[in-house]
Amino acid sequence: MSAASKQTEDLVNVQVDGHWIQVKRGTRMIEACKQASAEVPHYCYHPKLSSPGNCRMCLVEMGMPPRPTPGQEAELDNDGHAKISWMPRPVIACANTVAEGMGIRTQSTLAKECREGVMEFLLINHPLDCPICDQAGECTLQEYSVEHGKGESRFLENKVKKPKNVDIGPRIRLDDERCVLCSRCVRFTQEIVDDDVLGFVDRGSHNVLTIHPDKPLANNYSLNTVDICPVGALTSNDFRFKMRVWFMRETKSICNGCARGCNILISSRENKIYRQTPRENNEVNSSWMCDSGRLNYHLLESDARLTDPMMKKGKSHETVDWPQAIRRTAEGLLKYKGDEVAIIASARMTNEELYLVRVLADTLETKNVDTLKCHGEGDDYLNHKDRRPNTNGAKAILKLRSPGSRVNSIKKGIESGSIKALLVYGENIESKGFDDGVLSKLKFLVSSHILANPTAKLSDIVLPGASYAEKRGSMINATGRLQLLNKAIEPPGNSRDDWEILQDLNCAMDGKDFIYELADLFSEMASVVPVLKGFTLSGIGEKGASVIETGETIPLLEREAQRVNQGLIVG
Amino acid sequence: MAAPKYIKGKEPHKSEYRMIFRNVDRRGWDTSIKSYIADGGYKDLKKALKMKPQEVTDEVKTSGLRGRGGAGFPTGVKWGFIPPNNKKPVYLICNCDESEPGTFKDRYIVHQDPHQLIEGMLISCYAVGAKVAYIYIREEFPEGAKILEDAIEEARKKNFLGKKILGGKFNCEIYVHRGAGAYICGEETGLIESLEGKRPYPRIKPPYFPAALGLYMCPTIVNNVESLCNVKHIIAMGGQKYAKIGTPRNTGTRILCVSGDVIRPGYFEVEVGKITMGELINDVCGGLRKGRKLKGVIPGGSSAKVLRAGEKYTIGTGESERTIGINEIPMDFDTLAACGSMAGSGGVIVMDDSRDMTWILNNINTFYAHESCGQCTPCREGSLWMKKITDRMVSGSGVPSDLKTLTSVGDNIAGRTICAFGEACAWPTQSFVAKFPEDFKKHTSRRNAGKELNPESKAAAAGLKR
């Protein structure tokens, strides 16, 4: 037996387009082809969903070595593998698994004819309205028709008319004429979010996707259907007609909507965000994200955005420049010593920013440091009840055992007059009982936020910071994963990246040197924060790295893992 | 058991071998359990219950019984596909969806001899270890459903069905389930989906072979009504003896349903392969109408490939190889397959020379375009496309490229779909266009542009009567 044909427990030898590779037993043919760099075009197949095999786009030619007659050696090919006898009937690559000695042809005449045939069928009743379709540029129908289409139509009949511009939920519209009936959206709603509201009605070529008459597609994960729709049948009300996809720049980042830290792509052009989409991370969010997180970016466009540092003058605020704002903040804080100063930071801040807060607290020698505990509903899918993205970072870096537990004593300290100065970073603390009455007791109040809010209104100095999409840094999510936040757009006006603001402040207070590289700051932090030991910023990687065992599980991922075990999905 | 007498005018033809249809059109017969028991009914159930389940299956294997629903798959072999160390419940489903155009046999069994089916099903359940069975009956047979329900109740009262059947350990329930009114509900995995309360979208095979992952993902045996009735007779006479009926590999009887241009259309139970197409048409069915010549035959339900009169077929191999014409084709599974068509559901559709094959194909295409479930691309889009082309052709707007397009659309469907409906809708087009090009060309010639060339209306006008 030659080395190539050696068969191990878990690996099988498969020939793809003439080349032998080894893949894990049980691998779907389509995945085996992918491993051999032979991408098989497909519409209905999605590794996270069950495989109905309905589009027939992935048809390939398949062969197996014939079962040798007992007592006889199998006939071998030149390469030492058993000779393959090819089946006359094509098979779908998406749902079938490989077997030892299997041959797959993705480029044979038969495979090509199958693809061309399916493409033609899909296009005969398709409206071909690419010029006005939002999917153009990321449409697999458009893409494959260039690669596998016939070019010329021989369809002389009238196209089937179907409903267009159907309102199927608050965030999504359906164009049935564009739908290729791949059922991805249906399977997503059934299998991932248990909201079985989509389905097909009518027969044959008149089949249409439709919504339950009394139940709109309104669940908090509905927009994932738009992502997985291979064509422009499902479009997002938020995004449609706003921007051509090929003009946009994509930034890999993480959502800051809750402690899950879903991995995302931020699509922007000329300093404006047009959409956010999930980025696959099988340790965090699989291929999905929630609608509220996805649409979070609109907050950044709020009219209430702070764009300049401001200082209180009488009853109102006036704009100042940064050096002045920093100097006045440092002076204001330095008037007080030790526990006369309190800092309420935020688990919305990056690790690096929190580390600079820790440095600041050390300089001020105060132990009155905390973040807010902001818990909401959460759900049984991804959305976490902790509404802050970096609570675990705050715990590790600010050495908080139970974030939010000191907030009350800080409030009492202010009320009793023992705390005289307060720095509030990234939070509106009014909701935690810090109203006018409390805050007016302070001698000095500084706040930093991205939006004008009641806390800002009472502040002596207001420092406009950057939102999650306007800065870089790292965070640790609910399951203890260290992940990277990346900058997609610039902060508006004169607002600034927070780690620069905080460093300026620290320099002004203790005279230390400014660290110009975020990576260096990270390394400094990593040398003092135990859970980050050994990490570098560039070492975190696009999909993050596990740094804390939290023991938490992710409901949606648990169920996906179960389906992988049952062989229902690839995962 | 006395030889049955039949209602006047409905007597079986002398070439028939009435076994399954023994009680169809029988004089003095009704659907009551009394009639059935008086005629020896349920004796075979008693006999089977004394055997081991595996012995029953073995008898069915020995009998060589092949499925009567369409594919002709050996029934005993199918039963053997239930995974050996299965721990899940096993289900048996009787496919009584009978929707293939040209097929009308199961309905007579249900309407006139329900207990034969129930007995056959109980024996089959015992063999495969099913405690629950369903009869999935075509929505358009409301009367049949009622008759079955009543028969089940009668059988229960006599303890042929229910708990501890006939005092033994065997428990079995049969439920009647009304179909969802679509042809695709007859495809076994579509049927299973429908039974589960969903749209009858057929499942991909692999992995969803019913014998392993069927109803509720449990091992499920789906058999046609006629197939299940045969099981009773196999137990009655033993597999060996049964195998002597018919011809080797094509054992037993078959109910042929003849429709179309013959003098005496109807149902005829014959020994498989013991009768030729010519005998069936000319003797049993009284031949064609006066002055007419045979043009073609669809031998196994509308989805079977058409046979053209005058064609030659080479059948058999080696020494026994011979060339025959359409009239000499023995009506069995293997020969019809060797002739490029199939025995299918037993629906024989005869067409004489008054027929324009373009109209016939258009009629068939209309059916399939309407019945495609629409799940998979080639069948969904192709079935309607083929219909639209023949629609256009018969209404005087055909173009010369239509023949080529029709054939290639058919080629792009067959063998590339989820279920065999793909073949069912492509085969007519592929075979009609290939075998009767002159009929199709007539509709694409300029001379005939704008004309509706329907010879059927001409024939009707000429007053051609039976």
Ligand SMILES: Cc1cc2nc3c(=O)[nH]c(=O)nc-3n(C[C@H](O)[C@H](O)[C@H](O)COP(=O)(O)O)c2cc1C
């Ligand atoms: C489109 C389609 C329709 C079918 N309709 C029927 C039907 O009405 N009745 C039936 O018995 N089998 C029908 N079949 C065949 C069934 O799928 C299945 O093979 C059969 O019920 C098995 O029974 P048998 O082995 O006893 O023949 C159909 C198959 C296809 C592909």
Ligand code: SF4
């Ligand atoms: S709307 Fe999109 S995802 Fe849903 S079935 Fe149609 S093409 Fe597929």
Ligand code: SF4
């Ligand atoms: S689950 Fe949380 S992190 Fe994920 S998208 Fe929603 S809000 Fe953002």
Ligand code: SF4
């Ligand atoms: S072949 Fe036709 S009937 Fe069968 S699953 Fe596909 S679309 Fe449905």
Ligand code: FES
């Ligand atoms: S990807 Fe749709 S059938 Fe395989």
